Amino acid sequence: MKTILITGGAGFIGSHVVRLFVNKYPDYKIVNLDKLTYAGNLANLRDIENAPNYIFEKKDICDFDAIKTLFDKYNFDGVIHLAAESHVDRSIKDPFTFARTNIMGTLSLLQAAKEAWKDNTDGKLFYHISTDEVYGSLENGGFFVETTSYDPRSPYSASKASSDHFVRAYHNTYGLPIIVSNCSNNYGPYQFPEKLIPLFINNIRNNKPLPVYGKGENIRDWLYVVDHARAIDLIYHKGKNGETYNIGGFNEWRNIDLIKVMIKVTDKLLGRAEGESEKLITYVSDRAGHDLRYAIDSTKLHKELGWEPSLQFEEGIEKTVHWYLDNQEWLDQVTSGEYQKYYENMYKIKS
Numbered sequence: 001m002k003t004i005l006i007t008g009g010a011g012f013i014g015s016h017v018v019r020l021f022v023n024k025y026p027d028y029k030i031v032n033l034d035k036l037t038y039a040g041n042l043a044n045l046r047d048i049e050n051a052p053n054y055i056f057e058k059k060d061i062c063d064f065d066a067i068k069t070l071f072d073k074y075n076f077d078g079v080i081h082l083a084a085e086s087h088v089d090r091s092i093k094d095p096f097t098f099a100r101t102n103i104m105g106t107l108s109l110l111q112a113a114k115e116a117w118k119d120n121t122d123g124k125l126f127y128h129i130s131t132d133e134v135y136g137s138l139e140n141g142g143f144f145v146e147t148t149s150y151d152p153r154s155p156y157s158a159s160k161a162s163s164d165h166f167v168r169a170y171h172n173t174y175g176l177p178i179i180v181s182n183c184s185n186n187y188g189p190y191q192f193p194e195k196l197i198p199l200f201i202n203n204i205r206n207n208k209p210l211p212v213y214g215k216g217e218n219i220r221d222w223l224y225v226v227d228h229a230r231a232i233d234l235i236y237h238k239g240k241n242g243e244t245y246n247i248g249g250f251n252e253w254r255n256i257d258l259i260k261v262m263i264k265v266t267d268k269l270l271g272r273a274e275g276e277s278e279k280l281i282t283y284v285s286d287r288a289g290h291d292l293r294y295a296i297d298s299t300k301l302h303k304e305l306g307w308e309p310s311l312q313f314e315e316g317i318e319k320t321v322h323w324y325l326d327n328q329e330w331l332d333q334v335t336s337g338e339y340q341k342y343y344e345n346m347y348k349i350k351s
Contacts, residue, residue: 008083015044061105091156102159137291188225214286216256248296
């Protein structure tokens with residue numbers, strides 16, 4: 001019997017992790033902590049919200065007293081920390097919010113765990129979910145590995161890099177049992193539609209412009225979100241204390257090539273002529289400090305724990321497009337008026 005705190009569990013990746021743990025481990029008590037900001041949506045978890053081993057707590061991770069109270073109430077055996085501000089574009093416009101949530105929020109959780117577990121850390125674990133963006137940009141080939149030096153280039157990645165350092169500092173200074181994982185770009189159901197893939201699927205469906213930064217030549221490694229959740233499960237249960245694990249799909253795409261694949265799949269599913277929606281591509285000014293390429297080497301995770309992605313990208317993207325086209329009500333609910341104002345401000349395109 002374990003009681004696990006999952007932070008950010010109403011968000012995109014977090015909801016998939018909560019669902020997996022609730023369904024796979026009926027003897028565990030899973031406590032989902034989420035502030036329910038714009039990207040946190042309890043509708044993501046309707047299928048398990050009444051499960052007997054699931055509890056939701058609406059709290060701010062930056063509220064240290066509230067977090068301490070939760071540790072006292074539930075006596076957590078572990079923390080899987082996903083709560084974060086995660087959109088690079090937002091971080092450029094509002095770096096203070098990113099520093100507060102990603103750095104101070106993580107510090108609040110670490111201190112609460114340290115104080116709660118000070119007498120006995122046996123069987124305890126603080127598992128911190130990070131990003132490949134902390135490593136910077138790959139300009140001349142190669143891959144990010146666990147020992148790659150940090151070189152964050154945006155307020156978002158700088159805040160995540162700082163939180164990673166705090167997690168490792170609590171391990172080295174206080175002996176807190178920790179694991180860190182760094183993952184590449186995720187895609188799949190329940191992703192808030194400010195991110196590229198759901199944004200473009202929705203825009204193709206509604207014949208709206210597809211804003212492409214620069215020439216669309218930036219390269220990203222993509223991983224289906226369910227495979228990331230599987231990796232988190234495996235690392236939590238079998239990973240080694242103090243270690244870092246990189247999680248990636250060995251699945252690199254230039255943005256413009258990815259967009260054309262999405263157009264092809266979405267047009268087909270909508271009964272349109274193949275490539276008809278390419279006319280919606282609209283090139284916009286490149287983002288400040290836009291990293292050229294991210295690519296993760298997951299060899300360590302594969303060799304030590306046996307993990308590998310389950311889906312090829314073409315299969316994953318078709319499942320993803322299907323989901324968004326079949327769940328227009330969910331999209332309509334999350335694309336509020338406030339979000340539309342942000343969209344217009346960010347891309348200078350009327351929605």
